[in-house]
Amino acid sequence: MASGKLKRRNKSLWSQMAPSARLAFGAFFIVLTGAIGMLPRQVFGIDIAWPFAALWGAMGWGRVGLSIRPMILLLMFGVMQDIVSNAPLGCFAVINLVVYGLSSGFAHQTDGMRDALVVVLGPVVMLLVALVLIWIFASITSDHFVRTGPIFASIMTTGLAYVLAYRMFDLGRRPGEPPGQTT
Template structure:
């Protein structure tokens, strides 16, 4: 029985000691798996289900660790994979990259470590920004405003999944507080 209780601690210790590149690859694998499942038909007793924009979740999570070339490449590739299935070429990649930059900018500007409300509200706003970009590019490419209700259901699905898997997108680059005279 004790060995089962030690598994979460062992996983947390392994995750804390993982290098940023390993964390990036694990996050990319999670996005790819959720994206592949998203290609299957999704309905529950004939009611279509909203599927989250996992690329935006990765953009928000990786953006909180700052800008980097590796996450940008993965976000662009995920965007192209999404575009191949449902959208004009480059629209999801653009939304992913702009959301990534916006997340990095907002996280750098705000002190989320000392303000728990901001650490909750900033991903909510950043994901709304990303979904708004997807809606805007869909409206521009179709020549008319697309329906907002499906985008809102996708937003709430994305927000729910973000709350569950967001720790997987922490690249481990932490800001350290300035030491006082006693350090």
């Protein structure tokens, strides 16, 4: 039956990387996605909803707790997104930091819980908050209520892409570990 020896599972390259390297890799992926998003995004005359890539970092990096380096990156990404989308400076930076704070608080409250409800509910709530904040900022700055369809489509694209790439934004905090210690 059992040979008496426990087989050790080989650790992946990603799990062996330091949190700083993971942060840098995630930041590079966000910048790359944002740069590609500045190209024309139409297929057969249909506009493609492009994700808000910085929200991936805000949701993923927030799971380790509050830390200064992810906050600085999210501020920079927000300002770049403001410039690209002609939004008032600071709008997307505020949205990124609010989602980062929500992610950190949610991770703190559910530390160690790996239920499907917790894993799905957190990002869904954070994306809904981001949707509302984007809509509020867009409506205030344009002096009329903006359509929610394009914003909702981009948020859905953000969420679907996050489902596929969420591990890329995991900085490696283990349950019970003090928040903010990994970055």
